[in-house]
Amino acid sequence: xxxxxxxxxxxxxxGRLFRFLFxxxxxxxFALAGYVLNEVPGFHxxxxxxxxxxxxxxxxxLWGYPEAVRSGIEFSAKxxxxxxxxxxxxxxxxxxxxxxxxxLLLRDVGTVVFAIFFTVWLAKRCKADASLSLLLGIGTGVxxxxxxxxxSPLLKSDDEDTAIGVGLIALVGxxxxxxxxxxxxxxxxxxxxxxxxxxxxxHEIAHVALAAAPAGQDALAMGLLAKLGRxxxxxxLSFILMYWMKRTGKIRTGTKVEFPWFLIGFxxxxxxxxxxxxxxxVVPPNLMNELSxxxxxxxxxxxxxxxxxxxxxxxxxxxxxxxxxxxxTSIILVGLTFVTV
Numbered sequence: 029x030x031x032x033x034x035x036x037x038x039x040x041x042x043g044r045l046f047r048f049l050f051x052x053x054x055x056x057x058f059a060l061a062g063y064v065l066n067e068v069p070g071f072h073x074x075x076x077x078x079x080x081x082x083x084x085x086x087x088x089x090l091w092g093y094p095e096a097v098r099s100g101i102e103f104s105a106k107x108x109x110x111x112x113x114x115x116x117x118x119x120x121x122x123x124x125x126x127x128x129x130x131x132l133l134l135r136d137v138g139t140v141v142f143a144i145f146f147t148v149w150l151a152k153r154c155k156a157d158a159s160l161s162l163l164l165g166i167g168t169g170v171x172x173x174x175x176x177x178x179x180s181p182l183l184k185s186d187d188e189d190t191a192i193g194v195g196l197i198a199l200v201g202x203x204x205x206x207x208x209x210x211x212x213x214x215x216x217x218x219x220x221x222x223x224x225x226x227x228x229x230x231h232e233i234a235h236v237a238l239a240a241a242p243a244g245q246d247a248l249a250m251g252l253l254a255k256l257g258r259x260x261x262x263x264x265l266s267f268i269l270m271y272w273m274k275r276t277g278k279i280r281t282g283t284k285v286e287f288p289w290f291l292i293g294f295x296x297x298x299x300x301x302x303x304x305x306x307x308x309x310v311v312p313p314n315l316m317n318e319l320s321x322x323x324x325x326x327x328x329x330x331x332x333x334x335x336x337x338x339x340x341x342x343x344x345x346x347x348x349x350x351x352x353x354x355x356x357t358s359i360i361l362v363g364l365t366f367v368t369v
Contacts, residue, residue: 044099047096047097047099047100048097048099048100048103049100050097050100051094051097051098051099051100051101051102051103051104052100052101052103052104052108052329053100054094054097054100054101054332055100055101055104055105055108055329055330055332055333056329058080058083058084058087058329058332058335059076059080059325059328059329059331059332061079061080061083062076062077062078062079062080062081062082062083062328062331062332063076063079063080063328065079065080065082065083066079075209075238075241075242076324076328077237077238077241077324077327077328077331078205078206078209078238078331080328080329080331080332080335081202081238081331081332081334081335082206082335083332083335084331084332084333084334084335084336085202085335085336085338087335087336088335088336088337088338088339089339089340089341093336093337093339094336101332101333101336102333104329104330104332104333105330105332105333105334105336105337106174106330106333108326108329108330108333109233109234109326109327109330109333110290110293111290111326112237112323112326112327112330113233113237113252113256113290113293113294114290114293114294114296114297115297115319115322115323115326116237116248116249116252116294116297116323117249117293117294117295117296117297117298117300117301118297118298118300118301118305118316118319119245119246119248119249119301119320132224132227132228132250132253132254132257133254133257135224135228135254135365135368136227136228136254136257136258136261137261138228139169139228139229139258139361139365140169140170140258140261140265141169142169142361142364143165143166143168143169143357143361144162144165144166144168144169145165146165146357146360147161147162147164147165147168147353147354147357148161148162148165150353150356150357151165151349151350151353154349154352154353155349156349156350156352156353157189157349157350159183159185159189160185160189160192160193160347160350161350161353162183163176163179163180163183163185163189163190163193164176164193164196164197164350164353164354164357165357166179166265167193167194167197167231168197168231168354168357168358168361169258170258170259170261170262170265171231171232171233171255171258171259171262172197172198172201172231172232172233172234172235173193173194173197173198173232173334173337174232174233174259174262175262176190176193176194176197177190177194178262178266179262179265179266179269180193182266182269182270182273183269183273184273192346192347192350193350194337195337195338195339195347196347196350196351196354197231197232197354198232198334198335198337198338199338199351200231200351200354200355200358201230201231201232201235202235202238202334202335202338204229204230204231204235204239204358204362205226205230205235205236205238205239206238208226208230208238208239209238209239209241209242212239212242212243217369219243219244219246219247220246220247220250221369222240222243222247223240223243223246223247223248223249223250223251223254224250224251224254224369225365225366225369226239226240226243226247226251227240227250227251227252227253227254227255227258228254228258228365228369229358229361229362229365229366230255231358232334233252233255233256233259234327234330234331234334236251236252236255237251237252237327238327238331239251240252241324241327245320249298252294253294253298256294
């Protein structure tokens with residue numbers, strides 16, 4: 029009897045492992061399909077990352093979310109994304125960071141403050157759901173779905189609001205990121221300015237990567253640096269929210285703030301790439317090129333995971349007013365940041 033139970037548990041664990049691995053493979057398949065679609069005339073303007081996300085969104089609307097392999101898809105959307113961000117640190121020139129880092133952080137603070145307060149104010153004027161709108165304001169200002177997921181326990185948000193907030197951020201952020209890539213050739217901005225603008229106006233790290241990648245590696249690295257500054261601001265913001273909820277007696281016991289450790293990895297990789305590799309450690313150019321290609325492919329897999337979270341049906345039924353508030357806030361934020369870059 030005991031051996032039968034152990035055998036059943038072993039089969040169950042193998043089944044979970046298979047579904048987990050298949051979810052990761054599924055994001056790889058969509059990523060490869062994005063590269064293929066990128067070769068079609070017209071689609072090459074937006075790049076393989078946007079093409080892969082478009083295919084994932086289309087799949088979700090036609091056939092639904094592949095729940096059986098959710099764990100693998102979420103791994104691609106979260107863990108693989110963070111691994112790719114760390115690798116992108118190898119492309120960052122730390123000398124540029126030293127001269128512009130403080131200015132970027134100040135811009136990030138302005139983005140976070142404006143996004144939260146304007147979203148809450150506009151939601152009140154439009155009579156949109158206050159709890160969901162606050163989540164959207166934090167997601168817009170800080171780092172999209174990751175910020176929503178981090179603060180929702182602090183704000184005692186229910187699972188439905190959290191899911192809708194993540195879906196709205198993914199949808200609006202994706203639309204804006206694709207528009208950025210289409211408009212980039214006609215914008216009066218240098219590549220570095222475009223990278224900074226992408227950071228201080230877009231929602232997710234992946235959206236910044238999607239929009240900034242066509243402008244080159246320097247623009248992408250700068251955009252990611254500034255975006256990670258907004259991610260870092262999630263820490264003090266979370267403590268502020270914890271204090272506020274404690275004052276109102278609504279905070280959940282045992283709630284912890286997750287530190288963005290991949291930020292440390294990104295900075296460490298940046299230091300290695302700027303001051304160690306090529307000076308004290310010889311790295312073949314072919315290897316660096318292969319790492320660059322791997323990083324882009326990992327980001328593409330993460331885009332697929334995000335695209336599969338976009339459900340038009342849920343948004344249409346429950347979130348039209350919050351969607352309007354988020355869209356207006358995003359448009360104004362894009363305009364304000366454009367004139368200040």
